[in-house]
Amino acid sequence: MVEAAAILADGGLVAFPTETVYGLGADARNDKAVAHIFAVKNRPQFNPLIVHVENLDTAAEYAEFDNRARTLAEKYWPGPLTMVLPRRADCGLSLLVSAGLDTVALRVPAHTAAQALLAGFAGPISAPSANASGAVSPTRAEHVAQSLGDKVDLIIDAGPCSIGLESTVLDLSGESPCVLRHGAVTLEDLNAEFGPVADATADPAGPVKSPGMLARHYATRLPLRLDAMSAAPDEAYLAFGDPVPTDSTAIENLSSAGDLTEAAANLFAMLRTLDRPQFRAIAVAPIPDQGLGRAINDRLRRAATPG
Numbered sequence: 001m002v003e004a005a006a007i008l009a010d011g012g013l014v015a016f017p018t019e020t021v022y023g024l025g026a027d028a029r030n031d032k033a034v035a036h037i038f039a040v041k042n043r044p045q046f047n048p049l050i051v052h053v054e055n056l057d058t059a060a061e062y063a064e065f066d067n068r069a070r071t072l073a074e075k076y077w078p079g080p081l082t083m084v085l086p087r088r089a090d091c092g093l094s095l096l097v098s099a100g101l102d103t104v105a106l107r108v109p110a111h112t113a114a115q116a117l118l119a120g121f122a123g124p125i126s127a128p129s130a131n132a133s134g135a136v137s138p139t140r141a142e143h144v145a146q147s148l149g150d151k152v153d154l155i156i157d158a159g160p161c162s163i164g165l166e167s168t169v170l171d172l173s174g175e176s177p178c179v180l181r182h183g184a185v186t187l188e189d190l191n192a193e194f195g196p197v198a199d200a201t202a203d204p205a206g207p208v209k210s211p212g213m214l215a216r217h218y219a220t221r222l223p224l225r226l227d228a229m230s231a232a233p234d235e236a237y238l239a240f241g242d243p244v245p246t247d248s249t250a251i252e253n254l255s256s257a258g259d260l261t262e263a264a265a266n267l268f269a270m271l272r273t274l275d276r277p278q279f280r281a282i283a284v285a286p287i288p289d290q291g292l293g294r295a296i297n298d299r300l301r302r303a304a305t306p307g
C-alpha cells in the first residue's frame with residue numbers, strides 16, 4: 001500500500017479492488033492524472049468520475065451535504081452507494097472529475113484494500129471501473145490486466161469483488177432524489193427513505209439526468225467557434241499547439257507541445273478562464289480527432305450546441 005500510495009501521489013494510476021468492481025484510481029486533485037485515466041480507458045467522452053474517500057468527514061470537505069445526504073451516508077457508507085452532490089467551491093478537486101459540472105459523485109468503499117489505499121494516500125481517489133471503454137467492468141485483478149495491462153502502474157490483487165456490480169448512483173444535487181444507475185442499494189431501499197424516488201434509467205425517452213448522455217452538458221456563457229483558424233480582437237482564443245497569430249487579448253493554450261493528455265487536463269479550467277463577458281465568443285483551434293482528442297472534441301461540440 002505504501003508503494004501504491006506513492007504512485008498516486010506521483011500522478012500515476014493504480015487499479016484497486018472495491019466491493020463492487022475494480023477501479024482505475026488517480027489523485028482526484030491532479031488534472032493530468034485524471035486526464036490519464038480517460039486516455040488509458042480510451043473513452044471517447046468525458047463522463048464524470050466517482051471520487052472515493054475514506055469517510056463522511058472527508059467527503060464533506062469536497063461536497064455540500066444536506067440532511068438527506070447525511071442520513072444516507074450514515075446508513076450506507078462504507079458501501080455500494082454513490083451520491084451526486086454540489087461541489088464545494090474550495091474543494092480542490094480537478095474540474096475534469098466532474099466533467100466541468102458543479103456536482104461531484106462521492107463514494108466510501110467498504111473493501112479493506114480500498115480503505116487501506118485511501119488511508120495510506122490520505123487524499124481523494126477518482127476511479128471509474130478499471131476496463132477499457134466498452135468492455136465489461138472487471139471483478140478480478142486478471143480482468144484488469146487483460147483489459148488495461150501495462151497501461152496501469154500497479155494492480156492491487158485482492159481476489160474477486162464480493163458484489164460484482166457497480167455502485168448505485170443517486171443524484172441528490174436537486175430538489176428530488178433521482179437514481180442515475182441501479183446497484184446493490186436498491187430502489188426499494190431508497191423509496192423506504194424518501195418515498196417514491198425518480199428513476200432516470202426507467203424512461204430512456206424521458207429527461208436524461210446522466211450528464212454523459214446530455215447533448216448540452218457543460219456550456220460556456222460565450223458561444224464557442226470551433227476549428228477556428230484565426231481569432232478576432234473581440235474573441236477569446238483557446239489554442240492548441242502552435243498558436244495562430246491573433247489580435248485576441250485573451251489566449252490560453254491547451255498544450256503548446258500538442259499533447260492531448262495535457263490538453264484534456266487543461267480543458268475545463270481554460271474554458272472557464274476565457275468565458276468572460278467582454279468577449280463575443282471563444283475561438284477554439286482545431287484539435288486532432290484521435291485518442292483523447294475525440295473526448296475533447298465531443299465535449300467542445302456539446303458545449304457549442306445552442307441551448
Ligand code: TXA
Nearest residue numbers: 020022023048049050084103104105127128129166167
Ligand atoms: O462501483 C462503482 O461505482 C465503481 C467503483 C470503482 O467505485 N466505479 C464506477 O465508476 O463504476 P464509473 O466512472 O464507471 O461510473 C460512474 C457513474 C457514471 O454513470 C457517471 O455518469 C456517474 O457515475 N457520475 C459521476 N459523476 C457524476 C455527476 N457529477 N453527475 C452525474 N452522474 C455522475
Ligand code: MG
Nearest residue numbers: 128129137166
Ligand atoms: Mg464503468
